[in-house]
Amino acid sequence: MRVGTWLRRPVAAAAAVLLFASGFVAVASPLRAGETPDADARARDLVDRAFQNLYADDYVQGLWLKTRSRGGNEMARQLQITRKQSERPGKAMVRFLAPYAVRHTAILVLENDDASDDQFVFLPAAQRTIRLSASQRADSFFGTDLAYEDLEPKYVTDYEVRSLGTGRFADLDCQHVEIRPRPEFESTYDRMESCIEAERAIMLWTDFYRRGKFLKRLEIDPAEVRPVQERFIPFRMTMSMPQRDSETVVETESYELRPEIPETLFSVFNLESGDAKRDRQRAGRSPADDAPDVAAGPPD
Secondary structure (H helix, E strand, O other), X not given: OOXXXXXXXXXXXXXXXXXXXXXXXXXXXXXXXXXXXXXXXXXXHHHHHHHHHHHOOOEEEEEEEEEXXXXXXXXXXXXXXXXXXXXXOOEXXXXXXXXHHHOOOEEEEEOOOOOOOEEEEEXXXXXXXXXXXXXXXXXXXXXXXXXXXHHOOOOHHHEEEEEEEEEEEOOEEEEEEEEEXXXXXXXXXXXXXXXXXXXXXXXXXXXXXXXXXXXXXXXXXXXXXXXXXXXXEEOEEEEXXXXXXXXXXXXXXXXXXXXXXXXXXXXXXXXXXXXXXHHXXXXXXXXXXXXXXXXXXXXX
16 A cells, blocks of 8 residues: 655546526625624524535435536546545545546545545555645546535534625525635635525525635536435536636435444545445445446436
């Protein structure tokens, strides 16, 4: 086993997960005098619920990243994510299933409460594991519009939240909020703005800013939000980067809660020697575990 310490360049370009609706403008109403303290507290509670919707459970997720870049070039990547978030610090194992060029490539994410998360990338062709530096969390994730930081779960305690009034998106009312990392929390983003549907705590869209400039937008398809026990999970979302004229669509094929995922699954040893099917089996039984571990074609 060879564990490198630094990655000179990102493993590959990243794939965008947000669709930027060119004609859409969020409608935000100004706050009334004297409303700010209570409004900010309510906004903070709503952001907490929204983060828990996405990150509070232990699960195995199958998904596709489909990226369209400038010139109409398209790329599809199939992944499996095994995540354990019921206990802090959280952990995640990401494995590529297709295409062949990246098959068996894997990423291990280990959270840290007092520093940026550790991320290890296993490159099967080189039989080598490299560790990302903190600055490389901003790098593109395998040719998509996602960054490595986007793989990390989020907690409201790491952010300052401010209410920006109300908005409307896709015929749904939403709370417009600003989300800024606290000074002690390391993030590659200056801030985020989001419009959150209050009833289900769904982040309908989120804008990301870096170095004071708008970078990209993530949009949820409201018609593809599905209840999973007490959570509401988006099964289709799009990340767009207007400056690059690219977008990445994230389509979830399967999402299964697995409440007994063992800690030992999240090790550098398993990163290098394991595979997606064994991860599923160790995470708890499911009918899908008995199927051959063969990658399917991308969804239409």
